[in-house]
Amino acid sequence: MRNRRSRRGRIRPYTFTGGRTRSRHPLLVQTLVSAADANTEAPSTLPPEAQRIHEMCRETRSVAEISAALKIPLGVTQVLLSDLADQGLVYIHPTITGHSPSENQVLERALRGLERLFQ
Amino acid sequence: MDSNASSSSSSASGRSLVSAKVVVAGGFGAGKTTLVGSVSEIPPVSTEAVMTEASEQHDDLSSTPEKVTTTVAMDFGRLTLEQELIMYMFGTPGQARFWFMWNDIVRGAVGAVIVVDSRRLADCFDAIDYFETSQSVPYIVALNRFDGELPYTVDQIREALEISPEVPIVDFDARDRNSAGNVLKTLLRYALSRPRQPDPVG
């Protein structure tokens, strides 16, 4: 059986194209977003992709779900969502990372949810 | 007012929604998509990311700073754990040349499952190297035994993978819903048991 240590350090630093958002909101692939006002049309001055994204945000969805449904690459979806959020058109929901002990309660709720779903 | 759960929440009632992410990594064909599909409430969805290579600083052999653009697919599934708590499972692309994607998939994850085909242990070395080096996300190892007997004991596998004793190794069947769900439970228990310092998302 071969073991592992001989080969390492070959992970290259790639990033999503345009993935660096200007927004302060963390927009991760799992982050949920929804239209700030589900009854308001997106301004017609927005780029067409942004209008389609805004339209989808009438229901709460994740960044990845929007990207997959509209076939817009993830990095582009993130940038457009970030712009929509900066204009107050889209609300970005919080994401739990578990990195801070203050999130333990939510993680415990998640674990209980899994325990209910799987025996 | 909140009888409609998350899928049709209006902007006013849906504000308390939160989401979390688990990453499913491992070698090519190890059973990542199968695991995601077994637990997910939706069929695994595929999405694409256009990636640009930022630099090659970590690669000792190369000094050409040329940009390379690649399109890669990743798949994901979803679990509604509570009305306002949604977990996504993201599978990393299995081929080694796509490791570069991991940073963006992994960032902000609650934890990672490294799926290991017990007949091809070496295929998961990249994944373990990645999570061991980055240290930002707790990981567990899930052995998918593809119907067969495990060719090694769990202790032998731990030794071959050179992972520390506290990292859980579970034996599972990626096609079985409860077995795959049990892997996620193990991961969350482990994530909760780890000492953590307050630390902003980055």
Ligand SMILES: Nc1nc2c(ncn2[C@@H]2O[C@H](COP(=O)(O)OP(=O)(O)OP(=O)(O)O)[C@@H](O)[C@H]2O)c(=O)[nH]1
């Ligand atoms: N017999 C058997 N087949 C399995 C099992 N798990 C997965 N498979 C099959 O193995 C193949 C690969 O599984 P996938 O889930 O697609 O593997 P993957 O890790 O997502 O593969 P890549 O994304 O291509 O790296 C598929 O044909 C699965 O149906 C298992 O436990 N037993």
Ligand SMILES: [Mg+2]
């Ligand atoms: Mg797959």
